[in-house]
């Protein structure tokens with residue numbers, strides 16, 4: 001009897017091999033889209049500073065079907081990220097806090113915060129639009 | 132058992148990853164068509180194969196009731212205990228059985244767990260008393276001792292770490308963790324959860340001694356919170372929570388070390 005343990009190689013595409021890993025990659029990929037979207041917004045800010053022509057060109061670009069798809073994908077992934085973040089956050093909280101408060105209040109508090117912040121931003125944008 | 136088998140002629144197919152270190156270059160799947168018995172667990176089915184079809188089939192088992200943690204295997208892609216997996220959940224589809232991922236295969240479904248045991252030991256999974264701890268002054272308040280010399284522990288204090296103490300060392304979480312496959316030096320879910328369990332124990336004063344392993348780059352910082360370890364854990368230990376609580380704590384200690392540099396100067 002001789003020992004000859006066999007080590008299986010990790011496939012390069014391991015993240016495609018299991019539903020749990022695929023969802024993990026989807027969740028993590030939200031950061032790529034958020035980064036690209038932030039660059040887009042930053043670019044818009046520079047265009048705003050550069051004057052009405054540059055700004056209008058940037059605004060027209062946002063209406064491009066490809067940009068609309070990009071915005072929708074970013075929105076979808078950001079929602080996935082937000083919800084998974086809120087679901088995971090209570091488990092990262094110190095065990096003493098978790099035991100005292102419970103998981104649901106932490107999760108709901110975070111989601112509630114997101115809703116409030118969004119309402120404020122949308123309200124400000126709407127007011128800005130009418131001013 | 133044979134009576135039950137005679138009463139029906141339905142069968143189920145099991146594909147089992149086989150590896151014989153003496154004759155095989157690499158593992159290959161072997162196929163077994165066995166009688167389908169509704170109340171058989173996968174462990175019962177493996178037992179049938181070993182008794183009636185191929186006595187060379189190797190696998191680990193002991194308690195048959197999800198307590199010993201011996202019969203962990205990957206069933207249709209998911210790490211599970213053979214004893215609490217039932218044929219009826221799969222029938223009439225076939226079942227594909229592999230040894231736990233991220234471990235070297237010793238033979239068939241038996242993996243080499245020596246590295247796992249070393250990792251468990253590395254977190255010092257025992258109560259370290261203030262007297263034994265290397266640091267002179269205990270950081271935590273010492274619990275009261277009874278007249279017989281043992282520390283008192285209230286139910287709430289037990290409740291704090293109880294979840295993390297339920298681990299049966301089945302290694303399913305190691306099989307579920309892709310970071311374990313990418314970085315074999317990662318201390319891993321169960322061992323880090325065990326370290327956390329002792330750090331949360333009010334009788335223990337050894338947190339400082341565990342920090343080096345827990346806060347290492349191969350400790351909690353090798354984890355990216357895939358979270359699948361906690362999903363497969365048969366005892367709801369939630370090792371992902373244990374690991375990520377330590378990341379939060381580690382980040383906080385690191386930030387505080389700038390504000391209060393002398394706090395770390397022991």
Ligand code: SF4
Nearest residue numbers: 298299301302304364
């Ligand atoms: S933490 Fe859960 S899955 Fe991991 S070894 Fe312990 S009981 Fe098994």
